[in-house]
Amino acid sequence: MNPFTYARAGSAEDAVRRVAAEPGARFLGGGTNLIDLLKEGVMSADAIVDVTRLELRDIAETEDGGLRLGALAKNTATANHELVRTRYPLLSQAILAGATMQLRNMATNGGNLMQRTRCNYFYDTALPCNKREPGSGCGALEGLNRTHAIFGHSEHCIAVHPSDMCIALAALDATVHVRTPQGGMRSIAFEDFHVLPTARADIDNQLAHGELIEAITLPAAGFARHHHYLKVRDRASYAFALVSVAAALDLDAGGRIREARLAMGGVAHKPWRARAAERALRGQAPGEAAFAAAAQAEMAAARPLEHNAYKVELGRHAIVRALHRAAGTA
Structure with a gap:
């Protein structure tokens, strides 16, 4: 693991300012994916900005009858929340199908959206991977691709998204709300949040550097019966x-x-x-x-x-x- 500086953000605005100012900076939430990637040398960081103390954990009903999920609410808390279990049970089922209880107790909602692929070629730094190093090639394309994509892939990347929670969020027409370095907020339809692979296969989503996920909202229709x-x-x-x-x-x-x-x-x-x-x-x-x-x-x-x-x-x-x-x- 490469050396990096560490700072604990005092507010969402402070976190965004710190990361936006340093091209090699990254947010630290639950860390269940990021820390592994740093240890394995798959990703690097010059600075880590800890956002775990920010007040982004609330899960509450919205004015239009939907639900707002704080980005720092833990996966376990989200899956077991009464409003999620009763009104959006599809989301609860999906979260509980993923990982282990120990990981769900640490992982955050925002971090779940940001997790990287579990492709073996991505994790093995001795093998070519456009997602890890754009332009190096895709080892999986001519290699062992039993677990890889059958939709939307390209010659640049055939890896698949690993999340269970995100599949339910896609079906439920969620919206992602992010704080920008310019000082405002913007909303991204969940279907548009993640992207298909281009020549920049290392880009997984629509976030610009320094943008921080603050919440995910669900519309009123939760399909609780069927x-x-x-x-x-x-x-x-x-x-x-x-x-x-x-x-x-x-x-x-x-x-x-x-x-x-x-x-x-x-x-x-x-x-x-x-x-x-x-x-x-x-x-x-x-x-x-x-x-x-x-x-x-x-x-x-x-x-x-x-x-x-x-x-x-x-x-x-x-x-x-x-x-x-x-x-x-x-």
Whole structure:
């Protein structure tokens, strides 16, 4: 690990000012991903600005009936909060599917959005990786890519986003609120927050250097009655998703699907909003035929690699199963 300076921010404005002033500075929240990356030499920092003491932990209802999640609220506190469990249970399920209790007790909501990929080529500094060193190449592209992307990838990067929480946030149409170095606030639709890989594959999201996530808001519609988070992985605990699906349905009085929300994990560089499947589901009666057609509509655009073609079929089955469980027809 390279040497760096350390400072504890006294306010959000102070934190932003300190990081914006130093190109090699980074925020420290829960640190569950950042510290590992620094230790392994995958990332470096000239300065660490500790934001853990800032008053950004509150979880509270918004004036429009939605919910505001403080960026420094711990994942455990968020998943177990009464308003999250009762009104946004899809989010609670997704958070509890990730990592271990010890990690969830340390990890923060803002940090969850900022975590880096768990691609082995990214973590191994002896191998080429455009995400770690732009222009060096993508070792996974011609290497072992069993766990890599089937949507939205490019010759620059085929890694997948690792978060479970973010898949539910994508399905729920969350918004990210950040403080800028210019002294104001800006809001970013969650679907736009993370980006697909370009020649600058090291850029994971829309944040400019020095911008600090202060909160995440959820709209009033929480899909509390019909929802399910399904995570398919190699082992039952402490493993990242091969494919995951966050499914939420709103049914009309006749039992047909008025609105569908679907997002997938383990398949793309960012949480993948399954728009084709959502369109196919609207107006349909819940059931195997409608769910299978929606899954086929979404997975038709998949571009599997040499070792991960299994994810296409796995994705179809995962979408169908998640929708059955959300609709209560399983």
